[in-house]
Amino acid sequence: MAKVQLRNLTKRYGDFVAVDDFSLDVADGEFVALLGPSGCGKTTTLRMIAGFVEASTGEIRIGERDVTEYPPYRRNTGMVFQGYALFPHMTVFENVAFGLRMRRLGAAETHERVAQALKLVRLDGHVDRMPRQLSGGQQQRVALARALVVQPDVFLLDEPLSNLDAKLRQEVRLEIRQLQQALGLTTIFVTHDQEEALTMADRLVVMDRGAIQQVGSPAELYDRPVNRFVADFIGHSNFFNGRVCGPGEFKMDTGAIVRFDPEAATPQGDVSVAVRPERISFGHSPAAGTINCFEAEIEAVTFAGPRLDLILRCEGDRIIAHVHNSDGNVATERHHVGEQGFAMWSPSSTRLVSR
Amino acid sequence: MVTCIYGFLFLPLIFIAFISVFSNRIISFPPAGYTLQWYFNILSQVQFVTGFVMSFQVALLAMIFGCILGTLAAIALTRFSFPGKAFLNMLLMSPLVVPGIVAGTALYVFYIQITELFGIRLAASLPGLAFAHITITIPWTVRLVASSMGGTDRSIEEAAMNLGANPWKTFTKVTLPLIRPGIVAAALFSFIVSFGNLEMSLFLVGPGKTTLPIAILQYLSFNLDPTIAAVSVVEIVIIGVAMLVTNRFVRISSIV
Ligand SMILES: Nc1ncnc2c1ncn2[C@@H]1O[C@H](COP(=O)(O)OP(=O)(O)OP(=O)(O)O)[C@@H](O)[C@H]1O
Ligand SMILES: [Mg+2]
Numbered sequence: 001m002a003k004v005q006l007r008n009l010t011k012r013y014g015d016f017v018a019v020d021d022f023s024l025d026v027a028d029g030e031f032v033a034l035l036g037p038s039g040c041g042k043t044t045t046l047r048m049i050a051g052f053v054e055a056s057t058g059e060i061r062i063g064e065r066d067v068t069e070y071p072p073y074r075r076n077t078g079m080v081f082q083g084y085a086l087f088p089h090m091t092v093f094e095n096v097a098f099g100l101r102m103r104r105l106g107a108a109e110t111h112e113r114v115a116q117a118l119k120l121v122r123l124d125g126h127v128d129r130m131p132r133q134l135s136g137g138q139q140q141r142v143a144l145a146r147a148l149v150v151q152p153d154v155f156l157l158d159e160p161l162s163n164l165d166a167k168l169r170q171e172v173r174l175e176i177r178q179l180q181q182a183l184g185l186t187t188i189f190v191t192h193d194q195e196e197a198l199t200m201a202d203r204l205v206v207m208d209r210g211a212i213q214q215v216g217s218p219a220e221l222y223d224r225p226v227n228r229f230v231a232d233f234i235g236h237s238n239f240f241n242g243r244v245c246g247p248g249e250f251k252m253d254t255g256a257i258v259r260f261d262p263e264a265a266t267p268q269g270d271v272s273v274a275v276r277p278e279r280i281s282f283g284h285s286p287a288a289g290t291i292n293c294f295e296a297e298i299e300a301v302t303f304a305g306p307r308l309d310l311i312l313r314c315e316g317d318r319i320i321a322h323v324h325n326s327d328g329n330v331a332t333e334r335h336h337v338g339e340q341g342f343a344m345w346s347p348s349s350t351r352l353v354s355r
Numbered sequence: 356m357v358t359c360i361y362g363f364l365f366l367p368l369i370f371i372a373f374i375s376v377f378s379n380r381i382i383s384f385p386p387a388g389y390t391l392q393w394y395f396n397i398l399s400q401v402q403f404v405t406g407f408v409m410s411f412q413v414a415l416l417a418m419i420f421g422c423i424l425g426t427l428a429a430i431a432l433t434r435f436s437f438p439g440k441a442f443l444n445m446l447l448m449s450p451l452v453v454p455g456i457v458a459g460t461a462l463y464v465f466y467i468q469i470t471e472l473f474g475i476r477l478a479a480s481l482p483g484l485a486f487a488h489i490t491i492t493i494p495w496t497v498r499l500v501a502s503s504m505g506g507t508d509r510s511i512e513e514a515a516m517n518l519g520a521n522p523w524k525t526f527t528k529v530t531l532p533l534i535r536p537g538i539v540a541a542a543l544f545s546f547i548v549s550f551g552n553l554e555m556s557l558f559l560v561g562p563g564k565t566t567l568p569i570a571i572l573q574y575l576s577f578n579l580d581p582t583i584a585a586v587s588v589v590e591i592v593i594i595g596v597a598m599l600v601t602n603r604f605v606r607i608s609s610i611v
Contacts, residue, residue, distance in 0.1 A: 052513055072516040073525075079517045085510040089532045098528075099518035150518060 001186045002063030002153040003028045004049065009058035011044050011210075018044045020210040022058070026154075029184040031177070033197035036207035037233070042190040045207075046156050049188065051075050062153045073102075078152030080160045084143040086131040092118070092142050093127040099150035117149035120179065137168050144176070148183070155180070155187040161196065173200055194234055198222070206230050224265075227354045228272055237274040238319040241355075244271065248347065254315045259291050260350035267354040279349035280321035282310055284341045292350065296343040301335050310335060314343045368591060375584035382579055393585040403586055405563065406570030412481055413556075413566060414549040417488035421545045424489070425496025426538055430530075432497065433504040447497050450490045455554030462487050463558040479561025487555050492545035499544065503537025504530075543601040547594050 009022040019041040026032050034042045047053040049060055051072035060068045067075050087095050096117055100110045118124045121141035131139055140160065147155065160176070161169045177200050180187050191197050197204050198218040206213045206221065206229070214221060214230045225231035228239060242252040248262030250273050258273050286293040296314040303309075308323040321343060323335070378388040397403050425447075431437075432444055450458060466477040477483035511533065515525040553568040560569050571586055 050513075050517060052516075071521075072513070073519050073521050076519075077517060079514070081510045081514060083508060083510060085508060085514040087511060087515070087529060098515065098520075102519035102524065146514075146518070 001028055001184055004154050004186060004188070005059075005061040006045075006049070007059040007061075009045065009048055009060065010056050011041070011048060011053060012056045017210050019048070022210075022212060024205060024212070024215065026186055026188060028186055031180050031185075031187045031189065031200065031202045032205060033189045033191060033201035033203070034205050034207060035191060035194060035197040035233075036213075038192060040207045041210040042192070042207060043158055046079075046158055046188060046190050049075075049154070050077050050079050050156055076150070076153045077156050078147035078150060078154070079156040080140075080143045080147050080158070082159045082162060084131075084139045084163075086139055086142055086146070088131055090131075091127065092123065092129050092131070092134070095131065095142055096146045096149050099146065103150065113149055114145075117145040120148070121145045121175075136163055137172065140164065140172060144179070148179075148185075153186065155185045157187065157189045159191055160189075161191075161193075169196075176200065198234070204234075206233060208233075223351075225274065225351065225353055226267060228274065231274040231351065231353050236277055236320065237353075238277065238280070238317070239353075240273045240275075240315060240317060242273065244352070250350075250352070252315055256294060256315055258350055259347040260352060261348050264351070266352050270355040271352045272355050274351045274353045275319075275345050275349055277309070277320040278307075278322040280312075280319065280343050280345045282312065282321050282323065282335070282341055282343055286342050287344055290344045291347055293342050293344045296341055298335055298337055298339040298341075300337060308335065312343055319343065371584045371587050371591075375581050375588050377581050377584075380580055382581060382584075393581045394589075396580075396582045397586055397589065400574065400582065402565060402570040402574065403567065406565050406567040409481070409484070409565060410550050410567040413484045413488055414546045416481070416485035417492045417549040418542050418545040420485070421489050421492025421496050421549075422538060422542050425493045425541060425545075426500045426534075428493065429497045429500035429504055433501050444497075448494050451494045455491075455552065456557060458490065459487065459555040459558050462490075462555075466559070478559055479564045481564070484556060484559050484564075484566065487559055488549040488552060491548055491552070491555065495544055495548060496538075496541040499541040500534060500537045503534045507533045540601050543597050547597045547601070550597075551590070551594055 004024075004026040006022055006024045006026075009019055010017065011019040022041075022045055024032070034045060036042055044053055048055045049062075051067070051070060055068060058068070059066060062075065062077070087098065090098070093114055096114045097110050100113060105113070114127075115124065118127065121144050123138060123141045123145065126134065126138065131142065134142065140163075143160070157176070161172055164172060173196060179185070189197075189201065201218065203215065203217055204221050205215050208229050213233075214226050216224075221230060221234045225234060225237070228237075231237040231239075240250075240252045240258065242250055242258075244266065245251040245257070248259055250258045250260060250271075252258060252273070260273065281287070282296065282298075294314050296312040296319075298310055299313050299318065300311040301308060302311070304322075305325070307325050310321045310323060312319050312321055374382055375393055376389045376391060377386040378390040378392070379386055428443070428447055432440065462483075463478055466483055470476050470478070477486070507530070512525050512529055515529045516522075520528060551568060552566075553572065556566050556569055560566060565573070567586075567590065571583060571590075574586075575583055
């Protein structure tokens with residue numbers, strides 16, 4: 001395995017910029033997820049690393065090699081495609097052995113390594129099946145084994161779980177993570193599913209319209225989003241517009257003052273205040289010592305299993321608060337539409353983000 | 356209803372087969388008796404035997420060259436973009452829309468010119484006929500192979516390259532096996548189209564260099580005995596078998 005360095009990668013299609021000045025260092029053995037909405041350039045970035053898309057400008061280094069000008073077959077990356085892309089005319093064994101044969105390995109070693117790889121993905125015993133005789137989950141495992149058996153420098157996955165049903169997805173997600181850690185695979189994983197990214201990756205790269213918005217650990221991105229896009233894309237956030245009017249003080253457009261932690265980093269330019277729904281509590285009287293406390297009225301109540309979603313009208317905005325359903329069946333009856341009260345949160349739950 | 360349609364389609368064929376065993380010298384109804392002598396008569400008519408051999412050779416050549424050139428063209432058209440691509444596509448397809456007799460006449464004039472300029476005789480020769488037929492086997496091959504290229508997932512080829520296969524290996528180990536059914540179908544279809552072609556060959560044949568459909572036509576001008584029916588039955592059987600084999604590779608209904 002090896003580290004990967006991407007320097008100012010840009011891809012233009014005519015006037016359209018699909019990937020814009022993308023720079024990222026992935027450490028040896030690190031698992032990085034590229035996350036962003038559809039069309040933000042995730043696949044294009046991954047395909048530039050694999051060599052299927054030529055970068056308009058920029059540099060790609062894998063290990064110590066500058067591979068920017070290399071064709072795909074000389075880059076030694078291991079890619080898992082969204083639709084698996086197994087060779088339909090070859091058996092499972094031949095599929096997995098393909099990369100080794102291209103590397104001219106002897107028959108004995110090929111057999112041994114294929115068997116090993118299939119065992120790793122718990123598919124030993126299916127070697128003579130054709131891909132069409134396998135379930136989606138099994139095909140997925142063949143694709144993983146096929147990419148891993150050649151010992152690639154970097155493991156590239158493009159939404160590998162999107163064709164699996166929800167339950168299987170959970171399972172394979174865990175398996176890929178375990179495999180990655182056990183083998184110390186440098187991995188770049190593309191997804192538009194934030195939960196997938198948050199639970200699997202060491203580090204997340206949030207992209208929008210071709211450009212990196214923020215890079216950081218899952219907790220970092222969740223707790224300290226730098227801009228409104230990240231705050232809203234990772235989890236959900238309530239936003240209030242306004243401006244900073246003093247140390248730790250933010251004046252909303254309605255005139256009310258929200259207090260935030262003056263120690264926290266303050267972005268430049270136009271800012272908004274972002275508050276996570278689970279940090280907002282709703283009560284009939286201001287709780288003692290609460291600093292941010294605003295009148296609110298319940299507009300809707302939605303039952304969401306482990307929690308209750310309250311849609312509140314607060315400071316002229318519609319916001320969402322999550323209430324934990326810890327005491328069971330009475331939760332829905334505790335709140336009703338039209339109820340008047342207060343929405344409250346602490347300054348440390350108040351984040352300033354650039355707009 | 357369906358029975359009616361099938362009856363309508365197959366009745367002439369059955370009727371031809373029926374006539375081919377009449378013992379009357381001139382086709383007439385009802386038959387005076389039944390015989391297989393007309394089938395033996397085919398072999399004693401030299402133009403049918405040489406016509407069959409000629410048609411077979413022409414069809415084989417048209418199939419081989421049409422498939423090679425057509426497959427290459429199909430790959431170029433589906434995998435690469437280059438200036439004039441739309442024009443090339445149109446050009447390759449055009450022999451299908453020009454009436455065969457027009458194209459045949461044009462080629463005849465062209466061959467005569469070549470003969471005058473270079474002294475090479477193409478009219479009424481095997482290469483001349485084969486070349487003419489290649490112009491119709493290419494478009495069929497392009498269509499068939501392009502549609503099977505279109506049906507293959509590009510990421511499968513990318514997977515091969517990702518695993519270290521260079522473009523040639525990717526083509527031979529992955530692309531070619533994936534489009535093979537299309538190529539086989541194209542080959543058989545080309546053979547059928549060439550073997551049964553009449554219009555295009557009309558002006559391109561000569562004494563002793565005649566294809567089977569034209570030999571049949573010529574025989575018909577002077578005779579009206581059931582030999583014609585017998586020859587037709589033989590040709591129908593050959594083409595029918597080829598169709599059935601083709602159908603194992605692609606459903607013919609999906610391409611015509
Ligand atoms: N060959 C191409 N020509 C023109 N535009 C392209 C081409 N390939 C991709 N694009 C554009 O580049 C943008 C990024 O595409 P990309 O496939 O990288 O998105 P993505 O982030 O992977 O989205 P998704 O989550 O839907 O897979 C899209 O707007 C797409 O339309
Ligand atoms: Mg994508």
